[in-house]
Amino acid sequence: MSHSPSQSLTTNTSVTPHQQAPNSLLPKTYPQFILFGDSITQGASHILQSSxxxxxxxxxxxxxxxxSGYTAPAGYSTLEQFFPLIPPTPITPPPRVQLMTVFxxxxxxxxxxSPQHVPLETYKAALRNIVAYPGLKLHATQPILVVPPPVDEYQLVGPDRNAATTAVYAAACRDVAAELNVPVLxxxxxxxTKAGWTPDDAAQGRPLVGSRDAPRxxxxxxxxxxxxxxxPxxxxLVFEQLVALLVAELPHLTPENLPMVFPDWKFVLGVDV
Structure with a gap:
């Protein structure tokens, strides 16, 4: 999938760490990579976030x-409350949100x-609203849509979720990503695919892996x-796939192509190597 990489804000790049003296009085803040989503994101601190x-x-x-428990419309309402609508500047910089997963x-x-059910078109509209949120443009934020994973009916307790419905919402998320031309995980x-499912299975009408119509x-x-x-x-697996996506589709936003906020110790201590 092709897309246009987000451009850095002029105000954010006019002063870089390497252009400032180590004892500069200008405040510095680290740019941010926000993991935005529901309970699957909330529980990501030990493996995905830390990695x-x-x-x-x-x-x-x-x-x-x-x-936890939030839907895409609830997430959009929350985004409006925590995502800064102030553009970053070298003088009074709020943290610049450089990357954001939307999951x-x-x-x-x-x-x-179910009390959490959101109609399909409302779900898609909420994803569009999140990507179009004005704060993302102000911070030149690169969004990445994350497609909801399959469920395993053998493990689920209660009738609120099933494999077939989840597959429909997964396809809707892919459609929105293609429509908006944003990267999608x-x-x-x-x-x-890791569970052995192939497009041929779909073409042949075989039951979905994860449904009770298929073997566990x-x-x-x-x-x-x-x-x-x-x-864990x-x-x-999510970490590995996200890194692969960043390397393949957004190489300018991988660590090796981003500057350190504060310079190397040799520069700070005046060591000539």
């Missing part, structure tokens, strides 16, 4: 803004009658802790 924080060490702060749909895909396809999947057992949320192995 990203290590990868982006001294370059970006990785911030967890996961909200909703697991709750929206609850079946009709397709976790539904990643997890299903040991792979999904290993990736999902309760049929919905991720195990699941989060590790």
């Amino acid at each position: 990203l924080a290590a990868w982006y060490s001294r370059r970006l702060d990785v911030i967890n803004r996961g909200f 909703f749909g697991a709750n929206d895909a609850c079946v009709a009658g 397709d976790l539904w396809t990643v997890f299903m 999947s040991e792979v999904l057992d290993g990736l999902l802790s309760d049929g919905l949320h991720f195990t 192995d699941g989060y590790q």
Whole structure:
């Protein structure tokens, strides 16, 4: 999928760490990589968030803004309250939000009658609203849509979710990403492919892996802790796939191509090497 990389704000790049003396009185803030989503994001601190924080060490702060139980419309309402609408400047810089994953749909895909159910078109509209939020333009934020993963009906408790409905919402998220020309991390396809699912299975009308019409999947057992949320192995897979996406589609936003906020120690101590 092709897309146009976000351009850096002129005000943000007019003064760089290497152009300032180490004892500069101008305030410095780390740019941010926000993980925005529902409980799957909220639970990502031990593997996904910490691994990203290590990868982006001294370059970006990785911030967890996961909200358990939230749907995409609820997420959009919350985004309006925490995402700064003030453009960053060298003099009074709020943290610049450089990257943001948008990971909703697991709750929206609850079946009709569930209190978390969101109609399909409302879900898609909320994703569009998040990507079009004015704060993202002010901060030149690069959004990445994350497709909700499959569920495992063998592990789920209660009738609120099923594999077939989740697949429909996953496809809707992919459609919005294509429509808006933004990068997409397709976790539904990643997890299903790892579990042995192929496009030919769909063409032949075979039951979805994760549904009770198909044999129980040991792979999904290993990736999902309760049929919905991720195990450590699941989060590790997400980290690996997200890094692969960044390297392939957004190489200018990988750590090796981003400056450190504060300079190397040799510069600070005046060591000539």
